[in-house]
Amino acid sequence: MTPQTITLAKGLNHGLRAAMEHDPKVIVMGEDVGKLGGVFRITDGLQKDFGEQRVLDTPLGESGIIGTAVGLALRGYRPVCEIQFDGFVFPAFDQIVTQLARFHYRSQGKLRMPVVVRVPYGGGIGAVEHHSESPESYFAHTPGLKVVSCANAVDAYWMIQQAIACDDPVIFFEPKRRYWEKASLDVAVAPPPLLRSRLVRPGGPAAVATVVAYGPMVRTVLDAAAVAEQDGTQLEVIDLRTLSPLDLAPVFDSVRRTGRLICVSEAPGEASLIGDLAARVSQECFYSLEAPVLRVTGFDTPYPPAKCEEDYLPDLDRILDAVDQVLRY
Amino acid sequence: MTPQTITLAKGLNHGLRAAMEHDPKVIVMGEDVGKLGGVFRITDGLQKDFGEQRVLDTPLGESGIIGTAVGLALRGYRPVCEIQFDGFVFPAFDQIVTQLARFHYRSQGKLRMPVVVRVPYGGGIGAVEHHSESPESYFAHTPGLKVVSCANAVDAYWMIQQAIACDDPVIFFEPKRRYWEKASLDVAVAPPPLLRSRLVRPGGPAAVATVVAYGPMVRTVLDAAAVAEQDGTQLEVIDLRTLSPLDLAPVFDSVRRTGRLICVSEAPGEASLIGDLAARVSQECFYSLEAPVLRVTGFDTPYPPAKCEEDYLPDLDRILDAVDQVLRY
């Protein structure tokens, strides 16, 4: 097959389709995922092709969605649940944190929870309250879950399939503002494993700083790196991909070479996974760091009204400003 | 009045009583808080003295407790909600994170949410699943909330009153394994403000490392510091008291003197508030740190069965081991 150029949304859609074709136990469930194909059309056409028994339009209740998915998993199914928007994952928080994350441990391996919870997340789409949240740290702080985020169409296609194939619960964060960004997908090229970070922009020997990001911010960081290069500054960029557990080996490796690290995330920085990451790098690369690890994040404030989001979200300027800062050390 | 020796549990009980006497709008609500006085007897005697209109035994549902408290706050009340155990705060997570934390911002100051959510937390009491959790980081990661934890009877008495007097929502973490530890309370001595960390063991010029802890771990750290002193190692100990926002000035100050920091917390370290703290100190004290910031935390695993909790919980040995490690740099 020749490579196709597809959007991140279509990458997910094709990935879901492939997973459903591959395994009849895979079912899709959530609000409006059937006829409508989801508010973002990620499940477009799936109910038509796989039927109402495999693509379930559920009642309106997130706890109900996750709680019944747990039951279906106990029955041998592999549910893929859609949470319509990031801000609506909280009614399901109890079922995710105290149940989904715990069954395997509670039963000491006798039960498995191959459940994927898809969460379109992040801001930048001009939405009303509760539609632009970045709740990934809540889940990264929860043992028993795996938490990942794709940043481009190719990863979207593969990672959703890998998440579904995984016998553990995976919280799958989708950068909704990137749904319509395109990439060339060649299905003949094997993907890296799910729980791996990736160096997406090697800086070579000239690299003076490492920048780590995930999900929606990867694009922003790559753009910043391109601008920095024009100014003669080489940055090395790592896409985390897995948010819990973190895969830090590539980060340590890069920081040992560049001596500087900037971590970028939309979410508030306080008690965040980015804070933990910065702490671990500060510890692990103590003698290599030539400057403190800087973080460029959302503020420790509620996500603001849409007309303020440009100011809220880390952007090219704030990232380049942080680059300037670390280089001043 | 002469100082009294009281337990942490009684400190809370007296503090609640004082707050209820002081302001008729203060009401107490939760499961079993009335006749029973709460499973830990923190609200003992309050219903008897203030009546069923001010101490409400609620139906069994944490979302209902917090959601109706929000409504009562809109009506001018100051509800103090008890969550029976840490592990049962999750059904209320949506109401806390998307509602309680947001009303003030949403209304741009037109509405206030003077609600206190009391959460007995942490392990070490030999309990069954869901009764030994340390969920504080979830709340510290949530803008709009204030998160505090008391570590002794005196703070318990004052902090609960300060939290109730505060016009913002406060998540109040109570170290349940310390409920029965005593201290001498002199009500004539004015307390520090609510949102302040405190140097609870100054190390003097000989101090070689700073140790930061909060809630149940403060006692453990103080014990460790006493042992270390016998071995000739002076430690400086800070009780965070406020978990969000963090009050780091005393920490920076101490670390600039000692050059070393160890952070101690029962909770899993991944994406935790302690990670963020370590990152911020690593950044702020970059040139003062003679060793990387080390963290002694619970593991990134579900809280284990009670017979394993001694191995799970940070203890004297693990703290002293970390002291040895930082001193080796």
Next chain:
Amino acid sequence: MGPIVGAAMEFDGPHSPQQVIAGLRATSEGEDLVQVLTPEGQRVAHPQFDLEISAAEIQALYRDMVLIRRADREANALQRQGQLGLWAPLLGQEAAQIGAGRAMAPQDMAFPSYREHGVAWCRGVDPTELFGIFRGIDQGSWDPVSTGFQLYSIVVGSQGLHATGYAMGQRLDGKIGNGETSEATICFFGDGASSQGDVHEAFVWASVYDAPVVFFCQNNQWAISASLDRQTRVPLYRRARGYGFPGIRVDGNDVLAVLSVTRWALRECRTGNGPVLIEACTYRMDAHTTSDDPTRYRLADELEEWKLKDPLERVRVHLVREGLAGPEFFDGLATEADELARRLREYCTSMPVPGPERIFSKIYAEPPPSLAAARADYLAYHASFAEGEH
């Protein structure tokens, strides 16, 4: 299968999903629906909910509905023109909202979801005050205290508990059982919301604490693309009985019936007999929001059917046929509606853009110093662009 008989059992069928769906369809017009004005504009008697009402009062209700429909259509158009980021249309639900809103006394409190523009209107919240949310400049700009109309609530079902808590407070304050000066609360939510755990807990708390709250469910037949059978097998008003309080079903497109039933329900609450559940059967005639495309999930036929039950048209016909209003009334109203639309359009294009300081504004009643520091840092950084530092 008919009802199951058994001394100890409560069940009135039907059982199979097919029957159930048929049952639902049937009951949206069935006998158990309170109606006092037919779709054809005919007044009909009702044993309990008859309503004495003057021509002027009917005119006023009609005026409310015409104006709020016009505001709604204008807002929808403004969204299409890029002036609003989003709009959640109320089209078709005017009678449910105006009837309920006008049943409220000044001292009552309403807890809306995100579509209650008609109730807002009745509470004196100008449509322009709703625009901030949909333009993305605020999250609700009106004063909930002086209007007795809380801010919109977007997390579906969450407001049920707030309303219940507020009503518990009304009772604690001794504000019920004092005749017409008593207070009550009314909570608006949708058919979809009925499935949320929070709505159940609201029913439990309200019944256990005898809270003076009317749960007003606008069953507009859809929750985005989910038809009613995704939420229930049987009509929603029947839920109430399982908690020991009355549930009642009203033709939500009959503004007189809604007014009468809601007045009764609020009065029940005022006298201490709360809570009460009202299911107002209506129809969402437009998309869920301007982002939605209903052609993907429902047939045009359905809309055509509901057009015959339009909430405005039946009142117009009634006013004309009974000679309760003449052309000057209708002409005047048309002018007033045009004027309103013009005012909204103008306002919308002149709305202020918040600056970066808005991000840090009023997060806490007692803001911690760390926040002030973050604010100062960011504003300095921001200003450095203006100064051309970057």
Next chain:
Amino acid sequence: MGPIVGAAMEFDGPHSPQQVIAGLRATSEGEDLVQVLTPEGQRVAHPQFDLEISAAEIQALYRDMVLIRRADREANALQRQGQLGLWAPLLGQEAAQIGAGRAMAPQDMAFPSYREHGVAWCRGVDPTELFGIFRGIDQGSWDPVSTGFQLYSIVVGSQGLHATGYAMGQRLDGKIGNGETSEATICFFGDGASSQGDVHEAFVWASVYDAPVVFFCQNNQWAISASLDRQTRVPLYRRARGYGFPGIRVDGNDVLAVLSVTRWALRECRTGNGPVLIEACTYRMDAHTTSDDPTRYRLADELEEWKLKDPLERVRVHLVREGLAGPEFFDGLATEADELARRLREYCTSMPVPGPERIFSKIYAEPPPSLAAARADYLAYHASFAEGEH
């Protein structure tokens, strides 16, 4: 106030909290309660739930109840002796649990809360297998798949949705409507749990997906210190009707009635007529758990009253009076109970203590390397003590 009359309203009072509480008390013995064996040991006829049952079968049910009560008392004593960290007594609820457990077919699945020791017994889960949880060495050691009995669920109400999802799976698998080989699910929860949002969502999902699940509510009158009126105004079985499925109330201290009603309910589910709600009225005769002190919140009188309705005694009287069992049966059973108690005591004191590696065990089906590293680090640290490094 009597029932409110109105064509469009569903409500059967009573209204004031006083009346409500009186109502609740009254209905726990009222006409609507299915009973086929009185507290005095008399068989009574029932139009729908009569049960043909042999002497041997009654003996077997009695044996189950005697043995599980003995196990329960022994466990309680073991807790007092420090051998268990906690125990949640089932005393008084034997009939509800044995009746329901014995109604299940081998292919059915049970979702318990934390007190279903009697159901566990019926599913072949030995009491010793429950001890791990209460001694703090595991979180449920039995095999949920081979026993058809899921692990205990401590977060109140959470298991309702798991049961519903599992039952949805049974339907998706085509396992209903095939006669006696069909499958069904049964979910146990308490009166307190009925207030949780998750239980409501379970009712919604189960009814919308026609899930073959029996919701079995053991109303033991208390949720720790909260009496039933903290959760509801009216009997809980009435909730079901509001979702369009049958709700039925059974004397939970009458093992025959529970067996009969639960069999019927499971059969309804097997044939595709699920879900069904059963409220079994019973009484928690002991403390909530060994940590609880019920004297703080309830009067001794209440217990005395319920002792007259003891679930075991009525069967014993029946067996004796009707000559269905002789002294050798009762003597044999007493010996068997003693033997069981001895075995439990012995087992308890010989239970293994988990090592530190247990902390890291089986968190993921596919454990990430970081976890293995953390485990290795900690075990090395731990071993260093043994080696006297510290």
